[in-house]
Amino acid sequence: MMPDADLSGAHWRKSSFSGGGNDCVEVAFVDGGAAVRDSKDPEGGAFRLSAQGWRGLLAAVRAGDPDQA
Template identity: 40%
Template sequence: MPEQGWQKSSFSGSGNDCAEVRSINGLVELRESDDGDTVVRATSAAFADLLRTIKVGELDWFA
């Protein structure tokens, strides 16, 4: 993952409503492209745990 740039989710369409992620200063940052001022920062381990939690469906009840 590039240190300087945001990487768009492969599941995003062509609009500006997509999730973007980057790695900077040892942290993972996540934002929604249409609200670029709001950024969630986490350690790599915490981000990996979030992805695992999402993939196994543990957060589906929020949808």
């Protein structure tokens, strides 16, 4: 994970597969990586990933194996 930074100006977006509800995560691409937060609790914090970490997370999700992330 990457260190904390000011994400107040980040452009957050939900997946088009989220179904329009608030039961999903949101992502913002910042500083060469990504920040991820819970859409139900946007003020509850976010975790940040480097670009390599983001690609690894996506690969694990697509493969259906979160233990690879």
